[in-house]
Amino acid sequence: MTAKSPSCRAIELDLVATATGEAESRSAERVQRHLDTCGSCRDDFDRYRAVESLTRGLRAAPPADALARSRAGLESRLADLKQRRVAYRIFPSPLGHILIGRSEHGIAVVEYLHGDASLRASRLAGLEGVEAVPGGPELERLQRDLLDYIGGRRRDLDWTLDWRLARSDFERAVLEATAAIPYGAVASYAGVARRIGKPSAVRAVAQALRWNPLPIVVPCHRVIGTSGRLTGYAGDKISLKQQLLSVEGVKLHAAQRDVSVAREAMYALGEGETQYCLPTCGSIGTRSLSLLTLFASRADAEARGFAPCTDCRPDLHPLEAA
Numbered sequence: 001m002t003a004k005s006p007s008c009r010a011i012e013l014d015l016v017a018t019a020t021g022e023a024e025s026r027s028a029e030r031v032q033r034h035l036d037t038c039g040s041c042r043d044d045f046d047r048y049r050a051v052e053s054l055t056r057g058l059r060a061a062p063p064a065d066a067l068a069r070s071r072a073g074l075e076s077r078l079a080d081l082k083q084r085r086v087a088y089r090i091f092p093s094p095l096g097h098i099l100i101g102r103s104e105h106g107i108a109v110v111e112y113l114h115g116d117a118s119l120r121a122s123r124l125a126g127l128e129g130v131e132a133v134p135g136g137p138e139l140e141r142l143q144r145d146l147l148d149y150i151g152g153r154r155r156d157l158d159w160t161l162d163w164r165l166a167r168s169d170f171e172r173a174v175l176e177a178t179a180a181i182p183y184g185a186v187a188s189y190a191g192v193a194r195r196i197g198k199p200s201a202v203r204a205v206a207q208a209l210r211w212n213p214l215p216i217v218v219p220c221h222r223v224i225g226t227s228g229r230l231t232g233y234a235g236d237k238i239s240l241k242q243q244l245l246s247v248e249g250v251k252l253h254a255a256q257r258d259v260s261v262a263r264e265a266m267y268a269l270g271e272g273e274t275q276y277c278l279p280t281c282g283s284i285g286t287r288s289l290s291l292l293t294l295f296a297s298r299a300d301a302e303a304r305g306f307a308p309c310t311d312c313r314p315d316l317h318p319l320e321a322a
Contacts, residue, residue, distance in 0.1 A: 007034065008041055010134045013087050013104075015041060019048035030136075087135035088124060090117055091143050094150055095240055099124065100142050102135065106160035107142065109213045112240065123213075127165070146216065152247050155183045157217045165213040170198075174208040181222045181293070184248045184300030186261055188226045190290030194271070206231075221245060226289045228260040249296040265319060266294035267301055276301040278319065281312035 011034050017023035018031040035042050086108050088101040097117035101109035101124055111122055119125050124132050148154035161179075166172035173196045180195075181187050187195075193205045209220040221244040225231040230241050230252075242259050245252060251262035268284045269276045271291045276298075277284050284292070295301040298314060308315040 006134060008038060010136050011041065012133045013085055014136070015045055016048055016085070019045050020052045027138075084129055085131050085133055086124060087139060088119065088122075088132050089135045089139035089143060090119070091147075092117075093147060095243060098146065100135075100139060100146065101132065102139060102142070103162045103164075105162035105164065107214065107217065108162040108165055110146075110215055110217055111213075112215065112237070149216065150244075150247065159217055161214060161217065167211065170196075170201075170204065171208040171211065174205050175212065175214070175218050178209065178212075178220055178223060179218045181219055182295075182300065182304050184250065184296040185293050185304075186222050186224050186245070186250060186266075187293050188289040189223055189231075190226050190288070191271075191293070192223060194290060216244065219244075222248075224261055224289070228263050228289060230259045230261075249300075250294075251296065261294060263289075263294065266296060267298060267314060267319065269293045269295065269301065269306055274306060275309040276306045276314065277309040278312040278314050278317065281309055 011031060014023055014027040014031050015034075018028045023031065031045075035045055086101040086103045088099055088109075090097055090099045090113065092098075095112065097113040099109065099111045099113055099119075099122050100107065101111075109122075109124055111124065113121050115121065119132055122132075124130065142159065145154060145157055145159070149157055163172050163175065166175055174192060177192050177195045189205050189209075190199070190202045192209075193199050193201045196205075198204070209223060212218055212220045215221070221241040230238050230245075238257070238259060242252060242254070245261075251265040253260050253262050264279050266279060267276045268279055268281070268287075269292065270284070270287065276295060279285060298308065298318060302308075
């Protein structure tokens with residue numbers, strides 16, 4: 001089989017969308033310009049359009065078992081063509097090269113690439129049932145969003161996510177609970193386990209986050225040990241966690257390779273509570289981090305709808321800025 005050229009691979013997702021009538025006008029125009037010069041893609045386009053035409057015709061045909069089975073088969077084939085493709089883009093960042101992959105359902109993968117900044121170094125290349133194709137301009141916005149976040153110019157990545165790379169319902173629950181930890185805040189692995197109703201599954205939570213297919217956007221960097229230490233990132237990836245938390249204003253203690261959150265410089269929110277406190281308020285200082293969420297600033301806590309404690313009054317006695 002002759003390998004497709006980069007321009008052909010880059011156009012593939014839009015090619016299918018145009019054949020099925022789902023492409024935006026600019027994408028359809030780009031596809032048409034490509035088809036004017038590429039016979040191979042013209043053949044693919046005609047095949048996709050023929051499948052769509054047959055499917056559309058069968059939808060309008062009188063119901064019958066044979067027709068229904070044929071229609072279901074054709075629709076399944078067309079859906080498979082679209083769903084198994086993930087368009088990707090690799091770009092440099094202050095954290096090293098990063099890969100972003102997008103399917104028709106949303107962002108499916110974000111991955112740090114170390115050393116070999118190519119698709120073959122990515123987990124995406126080895127996933128069964130996934131066809132990785134180079135993405136086009138549609139991924140440029142995502143790249144800008146991510147670079148703006150890493151540069152401290154953006155607080156939220158409001159992307160639609162494709163959760164299909166979560167390997168189990170448990171892992172998806174862990175990822176969704178982690179995605180709910182807000183900007184400028186940290187929680188513990190034990191706290192995440194409690195949030196998903198599995199308080200004894202702390203190690204399993206940590207393992208699920210080591211596999212996290214969507215780091216940064218599903219912020220596993222905001223999950224720490226109950227000791228306050230930055231853990232869970234293998235090898236030199238702890239430095240990535242440290243950099244991301246620093247961008248978000250989280251105060252840290254760094255001693256050689258041991259990095260921990262400066263709990264005494266963070267506001268604290270107790271489990272199930274609606275008011276955030278100074279770290280010296282009542283029993284806050286002695287509570288396990290499994291029962292707390294720590295915030296870097298009052299603004300971060302109040303942006304999530306939490307009010308200042310009426311006893312310790314962090315609004316009147318704020319922590320000193322670092």
